[in-house]
Amino acid sequence: MGDDSHAEGRLVSLALAATAVGVALAALPAAGAAGVPGAASASDVQTPPDADVYAVTQGGNCVEVTPFGDDARSVSDFYEYGLHTGLYSSQGTRELQSYDESQLLLYDGSEGGSVVFIHGAAGSETGGSVATVRMSGLPSGGEWAVRDDNYTNRMDNFTHEGSTARADWWWERNRTDGGAFRGLERGAYGEITIEPAFNRDAPYATLDTSATIDDWLLRSADGRTVRLAMDRPVTIRPGRCDDASVQVARNDTERYDATVRNAPAADETTFDPSIASDRGAALDGVSVGHGDADWFRFGLNRTNATAAADAPLPADPLLTVAPEGPTADNAGDVAYAFSVARDRFEEVDRSVGDVALFQYRDGEWRRLDHRTERDGDAVRFRTADANESGPVAVGLLRPSIRVTNLSLSPTEVDPHEDVSVTATVANDGEGNGTREVRLSMFGQTVDRQQVRVPPGETRTVTFSRAVESPGTYDVAVGDAEQELVVEGDGGGDGTFAADGAVPPTLLVGAVLSLLVAAVVGLRAG
Incomplete structure (x- = not known):
């Protein structure tokens, strides 16, 4: 038994050395935005960690309670419901038991958090009574993990539907009654409310019912106890009294x-x-x-x-x-x-x-x-x-680039005379855009420029080229096209000379000369 604080149904503040509730928010592994699956199913989501501390309130007074357990054992193993001298009772909580007390505690087990009730004491020659608790605000998916008693033809009753649960107990001397409702680690609740009734205040009490429960005690794992009012509801939620x-x-x-x-x-x-x-x-x-x-x-x-x-x-x-x-x-x-x-x-x-x-x-x-x-x-x-x-x-934001207003100056030139090719690059999109603008002549790209255009704006690009052969040629910048006329006698073959480039006709002639020389050499050999 720990030290009892008698305060006429009021909670006494506990100075608990509990670790502050915190959450380690590690970054998720990187994954692409495209091709990522849709919503994860509920079964894919881990349950929240068990609380390091719970806030228990009665009559406007709040106390912080440290749960028993360390995630290693289940609440069933902790309670250890089983036989002693031929009677079923809690064997794992013997040091907490007293024939004239009902215990309330929280447990952090391998299968989640639980609220635990223990009435009376195993092995005591005195005791026996009735009790009822009604709980509301419970998380979905919770369950009665321990039912003391749970044998056939028992008088005890355990129910659970939605967010509510109830337990009714009858016990005699030399044994316990109690139970554990598991699921407090699940997130879908704000706080749970427990409404107690003991001895002849319990719904199933009779005039012949023993009335030996004198105290309802809230226990913390640090060894402290708080006496609760036996006729007033208690609320429990994860976390501390004053902080979210x-x-x-x-x-x-x-x-x-x-x-x-x-x-x-x-x-x-x-x-x-x-x-x-x-x-x-x-x-x-x-x-x-x-x-x-x-x-x-x-x-x-x-x-x-x-x-x-x-x-x-x-x-x-x-x-x-x-x-x-x-x-x-x-x-x-x-x-x-x-x-x-x-x-x-x-x-x-x-x-x-x-x-x-x-x-x-x-x-x-x-x-x-x-x-x-x-x-x-x-x-x-x-x-x-x-x-x-x-x-x-x-x-x-995406850019939308287009080329317009292609112009040649002049539109008619003599062979080897430079022509200025000008075009407007417009961005009709909402994002900045960079476009490689290409000048095409004779079916091939002959020059290019990188142009960055802010959304809603335009930029001008200018090229300068010269063509050596007379004729009419298509000049294109992007999707825009214009005709260039190179005046003079003879048909054009698409040759040009600019920026020191060798005209394609000269390159073709050189290749043919090499081929002829090679053939002559082979015959001479």
Whole structure:
């Protein structure tokens, strides 16, 4: 038995040396935004870690309790329901038992967190009573992992439906009753409420019922105990009394789930999901407005733009995430903070101004307002007007380059006279674009220039060439074409001379001369 604090139904504050609840948010392995699967199934998501500390409240007074266990044994092994002197009782909690006490504790087991009840004491010549607990707000998927008693024709009763559960116990001297409800590590709940009834206040008590339970004790694994009021409800939630607690579950690829409890009213909570792609983009932070909800869940699934929406993203996608939640009745906006590595811009010849954020709403991708921050080797982009639903994507705006207004000056020249070829390169897209503009004459590329054109702007390119043979020739820059007339006698064969280049006719003549010389040499030999 530990030290009891008698305070007439009030909780006494415990100074627990518990480790602060924290979550290690390791970055996900990189994966491409394109070709990434859609939403991960629930079975793929790991359950949240068991809580290091629980906040237990009764009558407005809160105490922090350290759970028993170390993840090594199940709660069934801890409770050790079995025979002693021919009677079924808890054999694993003998040192905690007293015939006139009912124990309440939390357990951190190999199969998750549990709330544990122990009534009476095995081996005591005194004792026996009845008790009932009603629990509400339970997580989905929870279960009665220990039922003391669970033999055929027992009088005890255990039920569980949805988020509620109930247990009714009858026991006699020289034995215990109790049980353990497992599933507290699961995220889908804010807090659980336990409504107790003991002795003749229990629903199934009779005038002949023994009434030996004098104390309902809350036990902490550090050896401290708190006496609870036997006729008032108790609430239990993971985390500390004064601070918000966050439990996170994620799988090894693309899913992130967080459950927040004791969240400050009319505030927002910020997460660090660290979801990344192999295209140099990452989701570093998400701020969720939750109004006055004191608990909620929020999930993110990395996906691709095609899987997330029915319409194509109007940009080259770098990273797309689909939110789930928050599950608060009056949830507010959700703000996203993406980052893109600086070297990514160099790799694809784009600039910071080409980055845009989108959210899928009402059947279309809508551009989001954002602010830009430069931070070391990355550039961060924070949304300003996203809402709580709809996939969100970061991408590079696409350019749309075209060549127009091709002109020759002059349009008629003499052989070997330079002609100036000028064209306009326009960018009708929303992203910066770089285009290699090629000058084609006689069916071949004879010159080229690299031109960078900002969105909505134009640039002018100019080439200068000379043709040595008279004739009419097609001159093309991109898809634009014009005719060039080289005046003089004889037909043109497409030869030109410019920038010191050897005319193709001379090259052909030289090759023929070499062939003739080779044939003559062979005959002479």
